[in-house]
Amino acid sequence: LGYWVHWYFHKNYWSYADPTAWYFLDSLSIFSGGSYKFLDHPGTPVQIIGSFLLALTLPFFESRHAFIEYHIANPELFFNMTNLFLLFFNSLTSILLYKLSREYIKSYSTLAAIAVVLSYYAVNDWSFVMLTYWQHNALYFTFGALWWIILYKKMLKKTFAKKDSLVFGFFAGVLAHIQVFFIPFIFSSIIASFVYENLNNTSQKRAYTFSGYAILGNLIGILSMIIPVYQEFP
Numbered sequence: 001l002g003y004w005v006h007w008y009f010h011k012n013y014w015s016y017a018d019p020t021a022w023y024f025l026d027s028l029s030i031f032s033g034g035s036y037k038f039l040d041h042p043g044t045p046v047q048i049i050g051s052f053l054l055a056l057t058l059p060f061f062e063s064r065h066a067f068i069e070y071h072i073a074n075p076e077l078f079f080n081m082t083n084l085f086l087l088f089f090n091s092l093t094s095i096l097l098y099k100l101s102r103e104y105i106k107s108y109s110t111l112a113a114i115a116v117v118l119s120y121y122a123v124n125d126w127s128f129v130m131l132t133y134w135q136h137n138a139l140y141f142t143f144g145a146l147w148w149i150i151l152y153k154k155m156l157k158k159t160f161a162k163k164d165s166l167v168f169g170f171f172a173g174v175l176a177h178i179q180v181f182f183i184p185f186i187f188s189s190i191i192a193s194f195v196y197e198n199l200n201n202t203s204q205k206r207a208y209t210f211s212g213y214a215i216l217g218n219l220i221g222i223l224s225m226i227i228p229v230y231q232e233f234p
Contacts, residue, residue, distance in 0.1 A: 082134040089142040165193040169214035173221020
């Protein structure tokens with residue numbers, strides 16, 4: 001929060017490392033009948049989230065033309081929204097990881113749980129910068145850790161069902177379209193579903209069924225992110 005406040009009073013919207021401007025323009029282009037063009041990562045969820053945030057401001061304009069003109073002339077509104085989005089989800093993930101850590105650490109649990117959360121910001125030298133640049137790299141901790149924490153908590157309560165395999169598989173497929181580094185999450189969702197059911201039931205068939213639901217979720221997630229950009233594939 002301290003870093004984010006510092007950024008707010010010393011703003012810089014453009015990342016020198018990756019195409020922040022492309023994500024902004026792509027998210028805006030669909031309001032003029034265009035499509036997402038930038039597919040390097042491929043980053044489709046970043047563009048979709050950006051379009052959703054822009055759409056929140058649409059009712060405040062008399063026409064779509066005025067809406068597009070305003071955002072091109074004043075990109076800071078869009079980046080303020082995206083950075084608030086990142087601040088909220090980074091904070092949520094940090095709080096959930098803190099609470100999870102406290103459940104297992106018995107000695108000096110508060111201090112130790114804080115250290116577990118802060119270890120991410122200590123190990124990753126881009127962690128603070130990624131709170132303020134709108135790009136695919138900004139979503140590793142935000143969505144990656146959140147996916148794992150919720151999955152683990154669901155399995156721990158022993159309420160994990162076939163529909164959960166489908167849902168977590170779906171989001172793993174979506175995550176893979178943020179950045180190729182998320183592809184292991186697809187395999188993780190399949191393996192986690194199989195291992196969980198194999199440990200809790202004697203039926204191998206049931207364990208394979210859970211994995212099948214995860215695979216189905218993966219495919220739905222992948223396809224849902226391909227549809228907005230399929231015309232741009234070489």
